[in-house]
Amino acid sequence: MRIKIKNPDIMTLDAESRILSGVDIFIDAGMIVALGEPPEDFVPDETIEATNHLAVPGFFNAHCHSPMTFERGWAEDLPLDRWFNERIWVAESALTDEDVYWGAALAACEMIRSGCVGFNDHYFYMGEVARVAAQSGMKASLTWCQFGIGDDKEIGANLEGAVKFARELQNSSEGRVKTVLGPHSPYVCPPEFLTEIGRIASESGLAVHIHASESPEQVANSLKSLGKTPIEHLASCGLFETRAIVAHALYLSENDISILAQKNVSVAHCPITYMKLAMGGTDLRPLLDAGINVALGTDGPGSNNDMDMKEVVRMVTLLQKFYNNDAEALAGDLPLRMATANGARAMGFSDSGSIEVGKSADIAFFNMDSPHWYPKHNLTANLVHCAKNGDIRHLLISGQPVMKNGKILTLDEERITHEADWRARAMVQKNMQIVREYKA
Ligand SMILES: [Zn+2]
Incomplete structure (x- = not known):
């Protein structure tokens, strides 16, 4: 056309x-x-x-959990540990594949309305999110989140299923959908599981999308139990040998920064979540100075609470100036580049x-x-x-x-809003259980 x-x-x-x-x-x-x-x-x-x-x-949302629109407003005014343990992981125990479809479709409507053309999604029942990407016309990089603490504790698919999903849907929807591997984090996934994912990534060429170094406690515990920072640990598990995106990476040592730079790892920075869950501020300047590809994300609507990349652009700009007491931080169009070209590069869409x-x-x-x-x-x-x-x-x-x-021409926004609304309300009325516990 x-x-x-x-x-x-x-x-x-x-x-x-x-x-x-x-x-x-x-x-x-x-x-x-x-x-x-x-x-x-x-x-x-x-x-x-x-x-x-x-x-x-168009904006690229470099880290999100789009179906978490179902948990918008469900976990308010809580620190990270209580946010996971008391609200988020409990609600997700009642999640179905249909919920994921309607939750992601709601997020897609919202992202389209905020000028977003691509999203990097880390969640469960990802075939449903691939369906939303196909229908909506959006670009997406999708991974089925894995915890690695026993098949009975995974949501919907074990590692084999997640790898099968990644292989089958790679470059589908005329190349708009890419798939990657998604271990949750070094604080949940055991080291041998991460090493296994590193091995699969190297063999298959699949990229990796993971959370790490979100709090000082996570870094301290990693040093205590493994003698390595979370970033050093991920590198030693072979997770940075293909294209990799680390979400958050807020607490980094000088050595962490040089590992990320040397291994060409992208960092997905989600400033609204950090403010809302009181996770602390961070200085992005050393990462940018080291040449690290820093992209921006909304994170999930359980912690943001919206999927508005334009808002993220303004927030990161204000926050970096304020937190670093440096009016020249993120000057000019740099924050826009982080939300566009850097996100596209992190997700493997280098022609955007x-x-x-x-x-x-x-x-x-x-x-x-x-x-x-x-x-x-x-x-x-x-x-x-x-x-x-x-x-x-x-x-x-x-x-x-x-x-x-x-x-919106590609999705039925009115029907999606209606379906997502009643299904999200039904989800939180189901029998929910504690499936795993967050301990830094
Ligand atoms: Zn996340």
Whole structure:
């Protein structure tokens, strides 16, 4: 399909950080083929009017648990240990595959409305999330979370099932769906289980997505029991030999930072969860200085509580300036790059993250009619600090219009909201059990 986008301003996020004014975008077969003048013989199948809209590379949510929309507002005002033990893992004991489908579909509607084109999801019954990705038109990197503490304690699939899922769905939905391996964390998974996953990753080439180093206690316990930090431990288990994403990584030693840099490990940073669960602040500057690919995520709606990447962009910018007492931290379009190109790279979608010829047409269009966009001294600052979700009128993913004029075209938003609502309420009324315990 050939699409012409008429007259938007463009936040290219290219190497020169160019912002273009009133320039047409031409798309063919999912790719951006020209900016400004059309290619020869270009006859669009569709033209989208975008005067006074800002075209922005779509966001990549580098760490989330999308079906946890079912636990939105279910675990409030609790620290991490009580959040897991008293509310989250208890509710998930009653989870079904159908719940996962409707929870992920609700999240997809929300992500599309916030300009998100791809998400990195770590959860259970992931075939259902793959179905949502297929239907919604979104890009996704999916893993079936594994605890490794006995098949009876896994949710829905053991390691064999999780690997089968990863092999069968790799590059499905025209390449929009990628699959990876997802051990939960070094604080739940036993060392021999992590080593086994490292071996499978190396043999199969599958990437790894894991949580680590979320609290000082986790680091202290790891040093005490293994003589290694969580990051050193994961490296020694062979988990960084293929593409890897570590969610959080808040408490790092200098050696941890050099391991992550040397092994090209991406870090998914989720600032709203850290604030809400009072997990402490962290300084991202040493990671960025070391060349680590730092991407941004919402984390699950049980701890965020929304899936709004635009909000994450503003929060991380404010938090890094405030926490480090450094007004120059995350300056200019850096936070936008973390939410776009860095996320795309972390998830293996390297042809996305900027608006340039030859890139995938993954573009959000912000309407700039509202008062908060004026004056336009600095469009980058307006986008980071002032833009709202509701400004987003259109979203293209791989050149496919997924939302137009504020209407989601690929999913039945009204039905999804209704189904997710009653099913989530039914889930928390079921017989729930304590299946495992969080101990730093
Ligand atoms: Zn997480």
